[in-house]
Amino acid sequence: MYISKLSIRNFRNFSNASLDFNKGVNTIIGENGSGKTNLFHAIRIMIDESMPRITKLFETDFNRSIGEWKGHWIIIQLEFQELDSSEEAQSIAMHKIGAADDFDSTKGTYSLYFRPRIDFRRSLFELSEDEDKTDDELEKILTGISLNDYETVFAGRGNIDFSIDDNYLKYVGDFESITFPDPDEEKTDVYGVKMYGISIPNEFACTFAKALRDVESDLRSYRDNPLLNLLRDNEKNISVAKKAEIEGQVEVLNNNISGLDEVKGVSTGITQTIKEAVGETYAPNVNIKSELPSDMEKLLQSLKLWVGDPDEEGHEGRLWELSLGGANLIYLSLKLLEFEKVKKENKIANFILIEEPEAHIHTHIQKTLFQKLDKQKTQVFISTHSTHISSVSAISSMNILGRGKQKAEIYNPSKNLDGGDIVKLERYLDTNRTNLLFAKGVILVEGDAEHILIPELVKKVLGVSLDELGISIINIGSTGFENVAQLFHEERVQRNCSILTDNDLSIVELPDSLIGDSDYEKSCRQSEISGKARKQKLDAYCKGNKYLRPFYAKHTFEVDFLLANNSFEIIATVNKAYKQVADKKRIKKLIEDKDVAISGKEVLRLAEKFGKGWFAIMVSENIDNITIIPKYILKAISFACPSFNTNTLFSIAKYRLKKLETRHFDGDDTDYKKLLSELISFDNQIEAIEFYKKQLPEDVLTKLIHLAYA
Structure with missing residues (x-):
């Protein structure tokens, strides 16, 4: 049994969200403030036994995009698959898939509705039936609703996804048209059946490891201490004779400490001082006694973790002597071990939720920890804004959260991609490239020169970095634009992606006939033919996709950079790279020539001589605020950051x-x-x-x- 889908309506920064999950490890990635913590809270309300069963929500829990919250519902729905035949699992099963008597007992839903009580819903329905209904009458009903007039209902076997707008309008209400359903019509196939007598979270084993944790504080806690939970479980296995023996030894130790002359002396002194102050009649009797706990569970609470650094064999110290990373690693290990101990065979499902495991943990440990988490018979949810973790996660088990206006945006990067395309993407998305999944916009380039020089152009000309603009620039190398660009689509990641490439038009005028071409003209002609074919293919690929747009250098990046009136930067680079004055003068004359066949050929020769990437680094040192950003690059930046x-x-x-x-x-x-x-x-x-x-x-x-x- 596993969670296959989560739908959220009007909860915190989720307006109408739907996320698909797989068995095993699922990753939720997103920037800070995108809603990862809110999403985990929604899941925990539904499945975590440690959460309060009386779910109290507040005005601030309603999504701000709906405006006035009164009358609206907060809805959280889980869809399960591969249910077993147990009574608890079947209480949420019987998921309707067709005709009235056609059900699938291996699927099920479990829903939370935070909604106005039935008398208010009746009033809204009665108003909607009135032919003369007005907005003022609706406002009058809504004004009379307070949070005290809301109820929390848990239901199983529902069959409607309320994250879909049409379903919400039909079965909750359309506030614009003042149309509301009759609450007295029992639509159990829509809303589900109220849960009576069975607490679904009690049937799950769920462990949650929160982010930004104070490890030392948590390990002192009586309630949340994973070490104590492990010891409590083992305390039941300690034999009665052993318990009695240890508790007896503690009693003896308490008597010995209390009987010390030094302790008795202090006790006598306190008593004498009080009697002298208030007299024998009113003076209380005072004694000092040792109260080391003799109860076994309290004794186990006194056990503390002592830890040692792997680089210092033989040394052990208290937990706070470790780095934050070491302490967090120990905490996560305890939570995982706690889960393994708590997980019972009679539980119908097992879940681990780990919030931002990258907090204070070294990158190698992040990746190793993630890869080790694939537990059998356990579904794992990890939220992260770490590129190291996202780089080793499968995009087929990934959901991306983005910050939208008053609501989170949800993307599934593998939706409707075939297996081969998914494999290619997962191989490509290493640590340096997965930042495109976090970006507000993306620029794809195919060479080192663009990858090096464009960020410097933006920084020195505009005074902001591409990161500040929320743009990731990705060098695809020889991968091919289509393999990466397929991510950016209406069905997948709805972010603008600019594709920057060369049109490769010849810098020399080519005769109509190929006969008599020099070797250089042959090379230029072949590049031009390849460039036209590439442009046709790329234009066709991007057509109809509003999230993709190609931008072309007329010739090549280096030539178009020069033609944008940036000869100064090239000449300054030459003056630093060459020692002979004659060489400097010769190259300067060529670079400043108005004929692109001459100047373009020379700048390409320089790029070839030093290597395109290294030449770009050299040129970047001479860029300043009056360097001209070529128009096609400016257009690409504008599209990527609309x-x-x-x-x-x-x-x-x-x-x-x-x-x-x-x-x-x-x-x-x-x-x-x-x-x-x-x-x-x-x-x-x-x-x-x-x-x-x-x-x-x-x-x-x-x-x-x-x-x-x-």
């Missing part, structure tokens, strides 16, 4: 003006200091940005804004 927040744009504007004060094009007499002063004088940042665009219509920031909001 909306720039106002704070970011204002920050870029200030950076640009500060830099332009001291470094601008020859002949530019703009008073940038004055512009900066005027810009920061605006109380409204939007007005400040409009001012910037008006004053500098040809500036790179203005062009970027126009591209983003075109």
